[in-house]
Amino acid sequence: MSLGLGMPFARVGRSALTLASVVLGVMTVTLATGLTMSVTAYNDAVRPGWSHPDRVEVMAGPPFGAPAMGIPGEEPPSPRLSDAGDEAMLRSLPGTSAVMAVARLETEVAGGTQKATVVFYRGDVTALGPRVLSGRWPDGPGQVAVPSRFLNQRGLALGDTVSVAARGTRTQLRIVGVVLTNNADQVFASWSTADSLAPGARADSYQVRMAPGTDRAAYTAAIGSGDPGLRVLPPRDGTSSTAVILVSAAVVLTLVLGAVAALGVFNTVVLNARERRRDLGMLKSIGMTPRQVTVLLVTSMGALGVLGGLLGVPVGIAVHQLVVPAMARAGQADAVDILMNVYHPPALALLALSGVVIAVLGAVVPARGAARQSIATVLHNE
Template identity: 50%
Template structure:
């Protein structure tokens, strides 16, 4: 084989452009594949590892202490594989000198146990009353205002507790822990039980486990639960959003790479008949000739693949670290099997695509190869050429249109590359439109014309002195009346936001209580209905998924010392998993004296917003106009990624065309020289060569569009599922006829862009030598 290597290396050097094209295409597609597979493989890995290490609770349940005793709970828990509790639990107000907050506090004697083994990573566990341990991730930032070890905090009125340690619970079983004695003194309102079951891989198994441990308990005793599957899904939400479309782009990229490689090797074999003949005449065996041609593409493929693996690891690690920083994400990366699979699989795929033309080189006889010309055989699609020659089209155009028929195999490969490019563009455009439409609807951008801040939340004394924010001068009712009566107003919705907790869950909720024209502020109900009475809430898909709930379920919300049982009556389209919508009648059950803090106003067409705001502020200078809703950054990141990948794939497809045109013009340099010798201008040569590919582009557009639309239909719901949101079906109908017409242009643009540079080069080559020598 010693003779094969220098010949392969020389072939690589001789075909620098094709080598570069193969290397770049393989690099880009490998990068996408590695990122997608890396995210897929590692999307729940960090959470699972941390959960296993802590023996995390698979089900966290809160019980009403007035309805069930600790002994009953312990007795009922016998069906669980492991259990921790009962622990006293209370949601308490906290005063650390900053803004008022609340904590889910649990009384626990020690951090160990069979379930939820806490990692006390700083300080020690609380061993006497007056001490508290806070739940905090070691990787959380510790900026200004963050509680420090040894500092004191006042909870539940006047109970002063000293922070003696920081622990971390992956199960999110509490915000803080105290001794059981201290909890008794704080008067717990509920009892916490933590369970692990023999089978808990699915929601059904968890439900079965829950039914087992609650069997026989009094009705209404269970007031809240938290599933580890919901926490797991929340943790993997961001990577799972990226995986579907990265997979699509990755496979599309790889398919284009295979097509281009097949095209390059076929072209090299066709153009290199004489070279093959010479090699055989020198004594190369058929297999050695085949290896030369395989080696020619394998060298750039291996280099591109290695680069793609490195780049893919960097990108995937960055995404995973960002997604899993809460689970100790140091060292999270792409699993080694992904790298190995890519390093072996991609070059193997490339070599396989080169195999058929390489086998052709292998089977050629030396005499046949040496005597073969590089020009196409006659008789091929000649009727088309003749017909085109008789049309009224400029001759450079009609000649160009006929060129693809000279090499139908190459034309098919190039067409496939263009089809995949158009598929990518179609898919990306649809994805972008769906995401933008969703984001606009979900974030309510532009839904209201004016948003005014009405002053403080709650009813405390307004802050005094210089620098204190202005407050509304009028009462809540007077302000609403003022906003409604000011000329131009069309609708006014008032809202107050109250921080609350859902019993059984440790995450903070923001509950927005609405009155007035709340149906005009941009929320779209996608299941159930709007609230129309006290004790009703509307939530998001993400909220339901993260808490394992459904429309129709009832939950208990707590704020300060008040609890309210509410029913989920509807699901609205918005992103947040910790925001709950309710009405003023429900607020009256929690904070009856609360005033509205935000007024959202729509105005009649033609109303000048500045005039409206000025008129309002003339009567209440404390009402301030604030910025409306803005779109979140996540969709922007996804869109930027999609645009980047589309450009990459579009470029890859254009490189496929580029490669074909380079091969065609090299093979036809004699013909091009002749055409120039009889007076074809450089511009006509360029037109002829570009036209030969533009026709393919138009056909590629027609074929690629439906494929892109299918990919869009499959991927967008999968992304929504990963992101724990719901995309209504109307947001998938994003391809109007005008857009489809434009998308056909995408194929033409890809083809023209790929063909232009080699066409120009062909138009300006020196032709004298080509014509004088066979």
């Protein structure tokens, strides 16, 4: 191992090129890991608990004022109880942790030139509703919270007023908060705003969170017994297709550039082994085993792997801090903390070890080939 650690100093230029390829590989692994964690964190934030096993979505009917459109072959939900009765029934079920009533209303924004859906929330919005990025959640009539993309596409800002028309009535709504969602055509309001835009509206769905350990099948059966007109939707996948594409692209990029870095190490070990055929033959003639020869050559690259990991990780983090805001701007969203602050000490330690992994994977095959060469063949050729 001591001989292997000294080998990179014999060919400094070659070692520098090899180190550069390892740094590139580690940087790519770090960047791709950060992008994956950013996309996953954003997906979970804009779809809070969609795929969580303790979340239950209960349909109570079509959006307010919309035609009844159910699943083909199925009757649309037709609740037997009133809106308040259904919410009270859900809250009374054993295992209920939080309940949020939701109603949707299609509206026209900015003089009827643009469409938007107003989503009215009632109940445990803090636990089940969208995350507020800035400002506050609407707590009175005439107030709305909107996504960043809604503001960016319309040139609005927090505190501005937007004109909304629905069912022949036009109302001025003041933007009091910015929420983290991915739909630019949705605005969120408290239930008190429904009285001015859609008097008499009832919830078209209920979001329910069960207490940990609650049996989902039994809980679903209890909802059906409480109001047979409600329909409990099956758990849905909380991962968007865009997130899958981005994560898949990051994985492919990591594998390709990681393989390129390993091939750079492979080339260096092959050259070093050929140049040192006589030295390796002499070492084997005085007792060095093939396994020790392999360790010698792998160690020479392992040292570069350690250094490459220490250099590549901060470079990858720096590139991540540049790429993610650019991606957010391209998507007309904000580079919030959940996108940027994704690296933690345990993950950084593992990422630093990726340099050693790349170096060892690239070195082990040519090192084993050099170790298998016979002493007589090497010394005879010399």
